[in-house]
Amino acid sequence: MGGPPLVKSLDFKGSGKRLLGQLRPQRAALTGALLLTVASVALTVTGPRVLGHATDLLLAGLVGRHLPSGVTEQQAAEQLRAHGQGGLADLIGTLPLVPGHGIDFTAVGTVLLYATLIYAAAALFGFLQARLVTTAVQGTVFRMREQVEEKLARLPLSYFDKQQRGEVLSRATNDIDNIQQTLQQSLSQIVTSVLTVLGVLAMMFWITPLLAAVALATVPLSVIVATRVGKRAQPQFVKQWSSTGKLNGHVEEMYTGHSLVRVFGRQKESAERFREQNDALYEAGFKAQAISGLIQPAMTFVGNLNYVLIAVVGGLQVASGALSVGEVQAFIQYSRQFSQPLTQIAALANLVQSGVASAERVFELLDAEEQTPDPEPSAAPARTVGRVAFEDVSFRYDEDKPLIEGLSLTVEPGQTVAIVGPTGAGKTTLVNLLMRFYETRSGRITLDGTDIATVGREELRSRIGMVLQDTWLFGGTIAENIAYGAPDGTPHEKVVEAARATHVDRFVRTLPDGYDSVVDDEGGSVSVGEKQLITIARAFLAEPAILVLDEATSSVDTRTEVLIQQAMARLRTGRTSFVIAHRLSTIRDADLILVMESGALVEQGTHDTLLAADGAYARLYAAQFAEAVVEAG
Template identity: 75%
Template sequence: MTSTEKPSSGTPKPDAAPSTTRRGPAPAIGMARLMGGQPTVRSMDFVGSSRRLLATLRPERAVIAVALLFSVAAVALSVIGPKILGHATDLIFSGVVGRQFPAGETKAEVIARLRHDGDGKVADMLGAMDFTPGKGIDFDAIGVVLLWVALIYLGMSLLMLVQARIATAVVQRSVFRLREQVEEKLGRMPLSYFDKQQRGEVLSRATNDIDNIQQTLQQTLSQIVSSALTIVGVLAMMFWISWLLALVALVTVPVSVVVATKIGKRAQPQFVAQWKTTGTLNAHIEEMYTGHSLVKVFGRQKESAETFRKENEDLYEAGFKAQFISGVIQPAMMFIGNLNYVLVAVVGGLRVASGALSIGDVQAFIQYSRQFSQPLTQAASMANLVQSGVASAERVFELLDAEEQSPDATAAVGPERVRGEVAFEDVSFRYEPDTPLIEGLSLTVLPGQTVAIVGPTGAGKTTLVNLLMRFYEVSGGRITLDGTDVAEMSREELRGHIGMVLQDTWLFGGTIAENIAYGAPAGTPMEKIVAAAKATHVDRFVRTLPDGYDTVIDEEGANVSVGEKQLITIARAFLAEPEILVLDEATSSVDTRTEVLIQHAMAQLRTGRTSFVIAHRLSTIRDADVILVMESGRIVEQGTHDSLLAARGAYAGLYSAQFAAAEA
């Protein structure tokens, strides 16, 4: 794009922009109703947004399938471990019991003797055990079992490590694509969207919310999958060992689900409010930082600090509510899990006493009950992360779903050779449907002509060139470039023929040479950059800087003066060599002497090019081929400087007013 300013710099001046009301800070919420009352925003579509968030992982289906296989294998090993470890407990207990009876007897004889002596319960318990009277603990067998357990847990750890590595790659690539979608979406958004949105709010969605989504997916995705698989595997093993104990363990599941659901529904609106107030607070901070000089000049520090305090309190209270309410889930689930542990221990002890189960099986079952309740507790502890991430996802999806500017024509056309003839044919435009700004405007500008546009504030001067650049689309009529309707051209091609210098300059963080070369083709030699700088009188102050053209300036251009910034943007347009120039008060920020020099440079730059010059200082446009006087979106006069003065109309009135002010 040849234009020397970002498209957003073409935003119309406040007098021409649609009227929008800045959203002020939300009223502060008193601590007295911290835990009560209804949330200030509606609850989001948690299920729908969650599904859409998971859909962003769809391109990674094959990789996710591989990670799932590793998870299944790891969970299978973790489920087998307690059962084998229970066998080691049985070996120890059998050895201890066997040592209590004299050698030479059989197990059946020992049990029969116990029954004969009236110890039927002990006999029932020992009947479920595999022991040999007179034989102690078989440490070799126990060593083999423990070795197998160690290998199983080692294999499980390695599988989980590989699965975590794959999950990390999946999440990072998915968030990378999401960031790309947001960046591309911002490039397709119409200028009107940014007119109505606070810049800090948009930045918060593109940075904070996406970072929160990444953190949520990273910390919960693999954990949720492994937790679900663990529940299935553990349930299978529990029913294999004892269906009665399994049913006892399942008694607490409905209670856990009800508790988590009830608490989650109360927490979700607070996460929505948290991220909404985060965007509002970021917008305020961004505005105050950008305009900190004006805030100090007009003595508004106290009001700014008060606004920050209120918005910060809103964020604190929303964040506190969200984290506190969702944080209640984990201790509640731990309490329910402990109840489950007690029930399993009591019923399991009774089953061992009756001889229905061995001690090793009960030990394994208790481990399984812990393993069963642990995923539920983990899911509860991740509830705040999930709800926060989904709240951020909805904000990002809202941005991605915003209305885009009309797409370029499928078969975009353009003039074979751009000469610079521009025609406005019965053009109408309005920001708001009920408020017309430009009605029935017609104008033809011949190649190489310099057209100056003057008029009072709000007349539609900047809007006119914004329509030419297709920052906005006309409501009626059409604009042509060399006979081709600009609506049939691609925006990139159209703007590639137009260079733009605005009153509000824009410089990016980089060297002065890089800023001048911004609108030129890549690889432009330094000689051309210096030549453009000399032609526009940039070279004279660059030579005084310690690093010359390699001087790095920040994004706001704070280390160069306002006039020097203006000169750099003019040099940028000079180097781009566009066929059409748009100069919107391009010399308004320079001193009188520099303005004279710039006028000479502009005269050279405009040679052979069609130029649109928007000016309030009428002395700078005396040599224009045509001067258009606009009022309320209409051209009320047009002609040369001398002919308009002789007509004693609107232009003569404007000129006389400026002349009188200068005399005063």
């Protein structure tokens, strides 16, 4: 039975490193993106310094036109000090002015042109960098989806028996989509932010080490805030994506079984369970976002505090003549550029944590234990005759619950073998072992004398046709569904021939589009019994050497069942057939009937000999006969 996935503590460092490792094949694109990022950041960091020079030119013109012409800058400053204007004299020493001259608009225009070109080039490099990052991320996610798809094909049936389909689907879709969003939004932003911090820090120290030290004073506080909040948010992101998987599993089950839910009046119970799981997802998601959402306002507060400190100290520096107004203006811009990336990195922390939580769930799927690899080369017999032997076979689904112990039996080519017994006796398990859906714990199963463990699974299953009690149709036409069991390019006439042999043709002719009628697993225009007939036709078209029918007529009405029994008797000719039956009246003509109880073979023989033995089979038959009499009454 499927169960909720275990919520493991997140190995943030290990999973994050592994996620980055997925980007390794995109090294060329990422290297190009990094170089473009460096160029873009370098130009962006240069911009405020250039604009600060333009500010100094404008202020120099405004001050210079009020000074007497024909004197030097030093002389003008001495005259101002002589008149008690020492502060203005200090300001003159920081400006590129010419006494008696106004604003040099040509020089200002040239500086502004340089600034425009710098920012335009930075924007162009940023655009190209974003394109390369997008290419790298999409290629990485594309490859991860391929890895998941290939992994699902290598997982044993036992994995899916223990997992909800919606949970597996959530890992293959929602979690990978979340990884894509995380990489797309955070990868370039984090690199850009880190480079911006380093570049801005270098420029700030170049302008004035004192103000740079003031700007750095708030960094430890920023780190403490981001770290403390991030640690509290991380477990909530793990719960959020685990709850998403559980909710998807419930929705998938309720959607596929909505008819059954309505028949038994379980809508209220289903809605209540959905509400509980939705509330759990809401609570986990709310806590994750609420806690991580504290990072940005906290970082903004720290950034504003840094801005105030720089403005005060910078003003004092200008007043003392240590810095020009343009330099302080550039520094204030740098302080914003310095705090903004830190805030962005902190704000991205919740996104990164969510993405790494999803990555761990995907990696858990990729690390799941796979089925044993097929032997190389395969030892399949050239021609399958159909002799099947179970030799002292033992098997159990759970280690502490034995099911089949020391089972031995031989089925000769062309025989029809019926397997009967109460629920849980191990009937379907025999078929699962024959198909290698599960591997035996001990003993072996042979096909024409060859151990099936030495035969490739695909090659083995290509020689076996199987019809399950639970029908499955994919979205497509009836003809396509029947032809699913045959090689590509099978003529339509063969499809029709198989349909006639299994009495599918009789109801297909009544449909408006005939064999081109579109159906899916939900049924649509065909009944449950007709869906079963289509799956039987699919198996017969494959012309297998061995037929496995697991309660194949359980959903068919009595009249159709008689027709199918006749068709199967004709098509079983020359084929070894295993029939798992619940209604014993359908297997009277079987060559061999195996009676199983608690995983053990308790009786075997024909219908008449087993009735005469008055054992387990006779008790089953009598019980069904009495049940039929009660129903008839």
